[in-house]
Amino acid sequence: CTTTVGSYLADRLEEIGLKHYFAVPGDYNLVLLDRILENKNLEMISCCNELNAGYAADGYARATGGASAVFVTYSVGGLSLLNAVAGAYAEDLPVIAVSGGPNTNSEAEFEMLHHTLGKLDYDYQRDIFSKVTAEAVTIRDPHEAPTKIDHAIQTALRFRKPVYIEIACNIADAITSKPNVRSFGGPTASDPVSLKAAVDHVANLLNNAAKPVLVSGVKLRSFGAEENFHKLADASGYAIASMPNAKGFFDEQHPNYMGIYWGPVGSPGCGEIVDSSDLCLFAGPTFTDYTTTGHAALVDPSKVIQARPNSVVCPNQTFSNVKLSEFLEQLAPRITANDASMVAYKRIQEDPPALSAGAPETPLSTRQLVSRVQQMLTADSAVIAETGDSWFNGMQLNLPTGSRFEIQMQYGSIGWSVGALLGYCIGAPERRPIALIGDGSFQLTAQEISTIIRYNLNPIIFLINNGGYTIEVEIHDGPYNNIKNWNYADLVHVFNAADGNGWSGKAATEGELDEAIKTAKSHNGPAFIEVLIDRDDCSKNLLVWGSHVAKNNGRPPRVN
Numbered sequence: 001c002t003t004t005v006g007s008y009l010a011d012r013l014e015e016i017g018l019k020h021y022f023a024v025p026g027d028y029n030l031v032l033l034d035r036i037l038e039n040k041n042l043e044m045i046s047c048c049n050e051l052n053a054g055y056a057a058d059g060y061a062r063a064t065g066g067a068s069a070v071f072v073t074y075s076v077g078g079l080s081l082l083n084a085v086a087g088a089y090a091e092d093l094p095v096i097a098v099s100g101g102p103n104t105n106s107e108a109e110f111e112m113l114h115h116t117l118g119k120l121d122y123d124y125q126r127d128i129f130s131k132v133t134a135e136a137v138t139i140r141d142p143h144e145a146p147t148k149i150d151h152a153i154q155t156a157l158r159f160r161k162p163v164y165i166e167i168a169c170n171i172a173d174a175i176t177s178k179p180n181v182r183s184f185g186g187p188t189a190s191d192p193v194s195l196k197a198a199v200d201h202v203a204n205l206l207n208n209a210a211k212p213v214l215v216s217g218v219k220l221r222s223f224g225a226e227e228n229f230h231k232l233a234d235a236s237g238y239a240i241a242s243m244p245n246a247k248g249f250f251d252e253q254h255p256n257y258m259g260i261y262w263g264p265v266g267s268p269g270c271g272e273i274v275d276s277s278d279l280c281l282f283a284g285p286t287f288t289d290y291t292t293t294g295h296a297a298l299v300d301p302s303k304v305i306q307a308r309p310n311s312v313v314c315p316n317q318t319f320s321n322v323k324l325s326e327f328l329e330q331l332a333p334r335i336t337a338n339d340a341s342m343v344a345y346k347r348i349q350e351d352p353p354a355l356s357a358g359a360p361e362t363p364l365s366t367r368q369l370v371s372r373v374q375q376m377l378t379a380d381s382a383v384i385a386e387t388g389d390s391w392f393n394g395m396q397l398n399l400p401t402g403s404r405f406e407i408q409m410q411y412g413s414i415g416w417s418v419g420a421l422l423g424y425c426i427g428a429p430e431r432r433p434i435a436l437i438g439d440g441s442f443q444l445t446a447q448e449i450s451t452i453i454r455y456n457l458n459p460i461i462f463l464i465n466n467g468g469y470t471i472e473v474e475i476h477d478g479p480y481n482n483i484k485n486w487n488y489a490d491l492v493h494v495f496n497a498a499d500g501n502g503w504s505g506k507a508a509t510e511g512e513l514d515e516a517i518k519t520a521k522s523h524n525g526p527a528f529i530e531v532l533i534d535r536d537d538c539s540k541n542l543l544v545w546g547s548h549v550a551k552n553n554g555r556p557p558r559v560n
């Protein structure tokens with residue numbers, strides 16, 4: 001059969017392991033979608049808007065560990081998608097953003113086009129996407145399609161970053177060469193000399209340290225290093241912590257796991273052991289104002305080794321072109337087991353305070369909600385924690401081996417969780433995701449619940465109705481943090497229309513919550529529980545974190 005530009009792209013997406021893609025149609029991409037639809041090994045997931053389609057591609061990439069794809073129309077679609085692609089860039093996710101583009105004759109004819117800015121500029125969308133992708137290309141010549149498509153896909157997989165491919169609307173079904181046999185590799189290998197030197201140097205430092213510790217960071221998963229981190233943890237006997245945006249990448253049931261390292265809002269005893277250690281190896285960390293609680297975490301660079309995606313940074317020596325996973329793999333057998341930090345941790349370890357359930361008519365509190373979610377977790381759970389107090393409530397959860405945790409802490413774009421949940425459910429049908437979504441965030445992207453109903457997916461969604469933007473209230477309050485209340489649970493009936501299978505309930509007391517969870521667990525389809533929480537009821541950690549972040553945000557300008 002003949003190969004068109006569209007079918008070429010579809011074949012390549014199938015070849016790199018995609019089984020689904022997310023789309024919103026428009027007259028710049030209709031013919032392209034026709035060609036993609038001809039590939040019966042790829043399923044189109046139609047979304048309500050392009051922002052959510054992009055968030056769904058983000059969630060799909062998290063669930064599958066591979067790439068994902070989203071198809072939109074030009075400008076009105078692409079510029080809505082942009083924020084989700086920027087988020088994928090920040091979170092190291094290989095999302096392939098595909099936009100239909102102007103007819104190849106338009107520019108030569110000085111044609112003013114609909115959906116555009118109303119001026120003769122045919123490159124602005126690609127230029128804009130070039131800022132939030134590792135590669136942004138426009139394809140106007142069918143003969144160039146194979147090389148441009150292949151190169152963009154390879155870039156996405158190699159650098160674990162989104163890419164942008166724009167296909168002129170009138171060449172989507174133009175004939176091109178069929179895909180040649182080739183392989184699409186991941187990140188390139190380390191420089192062997194630099195790798196050996198890094199391993200020798202770091203092994204020596206760690207084997208001569210008194211109480212070394214290991215801390216897992218957010219880059220571990222994107223750069224395929226989770227397994228080798230576990231091997232190093234097992235070989236070392238060190239105490240282990242996870243940074244908040246790496247929660248779940250290390251098995252929280254591991255005997256050496258201390259908890260979350262997050263400065264003053266980390267797990268009890270964890271920060272004390274990490275900060276008092278004489279040498280910490282951070283694997284894939286990002287030290288931002290949020291992940292250090294406004295830089296309140298006492299990370300001392302003279303006692304820190306950072307194994308980064310492409311380099312190893314020691315106190316007095318950097319090793320470039322060393323890949324994270326290979327470095328951890330080669331370091332493990334060189335480490336002398338040393339449990340000193342674990343012994344120290346055991347001395348100060350605190351058992352989590354037991355929280356007994358209140359009487360059924362007790363008004364619901366955040367802490368009781370968290371304890372109920374904890375009881376729901378199993379090996380096939382995946383918790384999707386939206387930006388908000390859900391970050392802090394999610395961090396309290398103790399994940400069973402095998403369960404996953406998703407958070408968008410680098411980019412923190414509220415509303416991400418609804419689309420990401422859609423994509424995650426599509427990408428990991430064997431799991432039952434549990435979403436913790438605040439009311440403020442939900443109001444940005446609520447309509448994608450209808451897509452979750454449309455495809456009869458089966459997440460359990462906790463919509464936390466606390467009447468506003470509580471994180472912002474704790475950082476810096478003002479009238480802008482109030483939102484209009486909705487009957488959130490009723491939305492599920494709106495989205496069900498005639499044939500939807502969504503179930504929803506409301507819970508204002510502990511008894512109502514227990515009943516709702518029981519029903520949700522037995523409901524074979526989307527389950528949505530609106531929980532009513534007092535506006536000022538937030539986690540203690542949010543209060544602490546919020547004040548540190550507010551202080552950091554409020555640093556006066558340097559007066560030169």
Ligand SMILES: C/C(NCc1cnc(C)nc1N)=C(/S)[C@H](O)COP(=O)(O)OP(=O)(O)O
Nearest residue numbers: 388389413414438439440441469470471472
């Ligand atoms: C408004 C904003 N951040 C600013 C913001 C505004 N717009 C976008 C897209 N992303 C953002 N992070 C944030 S974190 C709200 O407190 C979220 O409110 P909600 O979802 O209701 O959660 P909490 O009540 O637990 O805070």
Ligand SMILES: [Mg+2]
Nearest residue numbers: 438439440468
């Ligand atoms: Mg809220």
